[in-house]
Amino acid sequence: MGQQIDPLTSVESDIRAVLVDAPPLSVRDGGVIRSGYSAEIDELRQVAGSGKEWLTFIEQRERDRTGIRSLKVGFTRVFGYYIEVSRAQLDNVPADYIRKQTLANGERFITPELKKYEETIIGAEEKLKQLEYQAFVELRGRIVQVLTTLQKTAHQVAELDVWLSMAHIAVERGYVRPEVHEGTTLLIEGGRHPVVEASVGPGVFVPNDTRFDEKQSLLLITGPNMAGKSTYMRQVALIVLMAQIGSFVPANRAIIGLADRIFTRVGASDDLASGQSTFMVEMTEVAHILHHATERSLLILDEVGRGTSTYDGMAIAWSVAEAVHRMGARALFATHYHELVQLESTLERAACYNVAIRESDDTIVFLHQIRPGGVDKSYGIQVARLAGLPSSVIRRAHEILSTLEQGKKSTASTIGDAPSAEIALTEPVVSPMMLMESAVGGEVDQLALFYPNGEPVKKSGKTAVSERLVNQLTRLDINRMTPLEALTWIAKAQKKIKQGDGSWD
Known part of the structure; x- marks a missing residue:
């Protein structure tokens, strides 16, 4: 690619010859053209820039000529250049001074010489700006003539920058080259979330495996909040995306079956402007996924149905999981509805996984490891304790949970396409x-x-x-x-x- 890029050395030389290294934001205010490019511009710049030295010379000369040691030469935008004399020295003012302004402590005068110089300075500054802008426009015109080549070079450099950036990150963070194929099998060994890994530092992030094949296309993921379910699902989506754009990926090994699209339903947000609640936004996104996903798509579904009542939410999540399974799309489906783990026994390509924790004395430690199998509790109270809820609230929550669990009853329902599919639904019931x-x-x-x-x-x-x-x-x-x-x-x-x-x- 480097050999195909036109370096445009002539354009580079032209720009370096005409423009200063650090030009101002506005090209109409002067200070754009490099010294030595135009003799006329250099001369006007010298005249305009010598004003301070000339005023110092005039001030000292007039002090010597008049004997007025407090005499000053200054400038205002209203009156231009002037000579200021204090009231005590007005008797020593020469006859060629022309009174211009009376002040409380003195008077200001001008001379024909001062006025002529003022016109020269001001004229030089305005003409200098005009000539500098004209030189800039001429440079721009020359560059426009090679615009097509310039745009092609810019595109090539941008593409090269992308590849160099991905190569740099791959070497720095130990990424591997994925094996991309046209099937649907997806295997990731030791996968990592590229953003989270970069933020926590090397060696801290816990890698996890992922597998989609003809035996499992729907992965039901359970586990407590903060355990890492969302991070795990997003890292899978990012690894697939990175592989399909040509990047190395954060994993020990990756075999990626091409996905036609990646659909996600994560997070919780409402749309107040259009009057949509959090649940309505969630259902709209799920509907879009079910209408447009194919068997080659990758779906990320995080806690579908959580925005409504328990039974309604579980029913929707269950039904969506079945629809995704029938579709055949590869899907990661995180849920707190533990009843859904029973889908593993009723859906041919469904598999349950959980995020491992270590429990001790009513406290939990997140291990951030994805393991086969489902779980039957969410450890919500333990997570609430970690979040800092008052101990009195935690104790009361335990009391209520204990009573609700004692009153839990199971009912059998037949849910599913197959008439013989009998699934036990369990939920705390208070009649x-x-x-x-x-x-x-x-x-x-x-x-x-x-x-x-x-x-x-x-x-x-x-x-x-x-x-x-x-x-x-x-x-x-x-x-x-x-x-x-x-x-x-x-x-x-x-x-x-x-x-x-x-x-x-």
Whole structure:
């Protein structure tokens, strides 16, 4: 490539001969043309630049001629050059001085000689700017004549810069040359995130492997927050992208089957300008992926369905995972819905992986290693402790979690294309009856989520109030209630519970 680049030495020589090494931002303010290029410009520059020395000479000469030691020669944009004499020395002013301005402490004068020099200086400065700009325009015109060659050279240099940059980084950070092929198999051994690795320093980032082949195209990744799921998925996308642009990649070995597109659904953001919530933005992006991805695409899906209720979110995530599997695209699917790990037994090319941690005395240490298999908990409370939540909040969260887990029940559902696919869905359940009996007194020992005085309410026998309240609650159409109507109904129910009133309108 270096031999194909036209160095344009004539253009370089012309620019160096005409322009100064550090020209000003504006070419119309002068100071652009190099000394020695134009004799006329050099002469005008000498005249315009000798003003200070000439004024010093005039000032000393007039002091000697008049005997006024305080005499000064100055310049203003309004009056131009002037001779200033203090009031005490006005009697010594020569006859050829012409009064121009009266001040509180003296007067300012001009002379024909001073005025003529002023015209010379000002004229020289204006003409100098004009000549410098004209010389610049002439240079620009000569360069335009070879514009096509110049643009070609610029493009070649830019391309060379890209290759040199990638080569430099590859050598500096130990990247390897990927094997790119037209199949769909993707194998990465010891893959690393190029940006994160650079920020944490050499030898700190934990490398991980990735495999997509005919046996697994959908990788379901579980693990706690902050464990590195998003980093892992993004590094896979970046390695594929780098390989397909011709770069070496941050890995020990990489076999990359070409991808026609890389789709991502990561992060959480809303679009207030168009009135779209976080969940709506997420669903719009997922819809775009499902409509446009092919079996040759690479999909990065991070916690699909988290922006809505638990069951709705899990149902959407489950359905999206199935759709991606049917499509045959290579997909990394991170989720906190642990029920989705059951897809490994129902979907032929689904495989579960988790981000390893080390747990000890209710604390966790992130190992940042991707391992086969799913997990059944997210360690959210432990992560909250690491984030600095108050210990009282952590203790209370443990109490609530323990009670919710005791009340967890499993239901079997048939979900999937195959009629025989039976999948167990598990989720903490707190039924309306449990909550009402906890609030008004019942037979079930169930957690009251909001204690009036910070203590559990005492349980007693089931009352008629609770039965009527539950009956009324089950008849509500909550999908048609506004938040205000729901709060009004709850306030009304609370009042009746306190009064022991079993009647309902």
